[in-house]
Amino acid sequence: xxxxxxxxxxxxxxxxxxxxxxxxxxxxxxxxxxxxxxxxxxxxxxxxxxxxxxxxxxxxxxxxxxxxxxxxxxxxxxxxxxxxxxxxxxxxxxxxxxxx
Amino acid sequence: xxxxxxxxxxxxxxxxxxxxxxxxxxxxxxxxxxxxxxxxxxxxxxxxxxxxxxxxxxxxxxxxxxxxxxxxxxxxxxxxxxxxxxxxxxxxxxxxxxxxxxxxxxxxxxxxxxxxxxxxxxxxxxxxxx
Amino acid sequence: xxxxxxxxxxxxxxxxxxxxxxxxxxxxxxxxxxxxxxxxxxxxxxxxxxxxxxxxxxxxxxxxxxxxxxxxxxxxxxxxxxxxxxxxxxxxxxxxxxxxxxxxxxxxxxxxxxxxxx
Numbered sequence: 001x002x003x004x005x006x007x008x009x010x011x012x013x014x015x016x017x018x019x020x021x022x023x024x025x026x027x028x029x030x031x032x033x034x035x036x037x038x039x040x041x042x043x044x045x046x047x048x049x050x051x052x053x054x055x056x057x058x059x060x061x062x063x064x065x066x067x068x069x070x071x072x073x074x075x076x077x078x079x080x081x082x083x084x085x086x087x088x089x090x091x092x093x094x095x096x097x098x099x100x
Numbered sequence: 101x102x103x104x105x106x107x108x109x110x111x112x113x114x115x116x117x118x119x120x121x122x123x124x125x126x127x128x129x130x131x132x133x134x135x136x137x138x139x140x141x142x143x144x145x146x147x148x149x150x151x152x153x154x155x156x157x158x159x160x161x162x163x164x165x166x167x168x169x170x171x172x173x174x175x176x177x178x179x180x181x182x183x184x185x186x187x188x189x190x191x192x193x194x195x196x197x198x199x200x201x202x203x204x205x206x207x208x209x210x211x212x213x214x215x216x217x218x219x220x221x222x223x224x225x226x227x228x229x230x
Numbered sequence: 231x232x233x234x235x236x237x238x239x240x241x242x243x244x245x246x247x248x249x250x251x252x253x254x255x256x257x258x259x260x261x262x263x264x265x266x267x268x269x270x271x272x273x274x275x276x277x278x279x280x281x282x283x284x285x286x287x288x289x290x291x292x293x294x295x296x297x298x299x300x301x302x303x304x305x306x307x308x309x310x311x312x313x314x315x316x317x318x319x320x321x322x323x324x325x326x327x328x329x330x331x332x333x334x335x336x337x338x339x340x341x342x343x344x345x346x347x348x
Contacts, residue, residue, distance in 0.1 A: 083126035212257035
């Protein structure tokens, strides 16, 4: 049993990413989409949020949304997926939470 | 798998209705079945046949309408959200004595029960926008 | 029967999310599903006693919240962390809710069939 947490707001603008991070438990995944992809940038504020995060949670980012926004360097250990990968992640987890 | 999708974000001011459409297209391409798409809150604006997009911008209403017709999807607009925002089919327009109906082809207007029913009959439910 | 869990994360009045979430909860209860209704983040402001929204011409949803049990919605929670962050305690709240920890929230999500956050 695991959950896909889908985050669609920027962590610089909303607590959606922070709430998802705190709620995700072992075996869950976090997928960043839309303005949520700004949580994938390599920045101090994101590191601070990540410091209390569950280690066994995989982070993904939707490549179409990253490409659209010309993000600078992404943080380590984040995997890019396309829409087919998004669908696959939904199927691999038994439910999902959309954090906006 | 059997998947249902709920869209809540405004198609005009938020990205979520486009994200939901791309997701649904990818789900069908991967061989999954879409049981229902439920439009709630500002997303019901997608059901208007009267919107006009600038020539150099995508008409998301038209794209969704074409998509649900092409794949004969069950696309339900929440009645409470729709009436508040002026999205009416013929029967609602006559019930409330409004001058016109504007529901686009491919969509139905119904209640939140349709969303609960989708939850009961789907393997996965994904929400877009809030 | 399925377990449908709702995370109400927005304050009342400023946006329609709180009301939209409540309507989904009530619809799920009508269908006699197992419902968890969890107030967290800004959503905990919905529970504070003494709302007087007449001056902003908004509907008071407290009556509906107080009637949740009549609708068969018995599992109503507030995330303790969200209350604490806002200097709120059970004494400030209008309706009886169970406090839940972050770990309990995670486990409620895990054991749900569908989770809706609004």
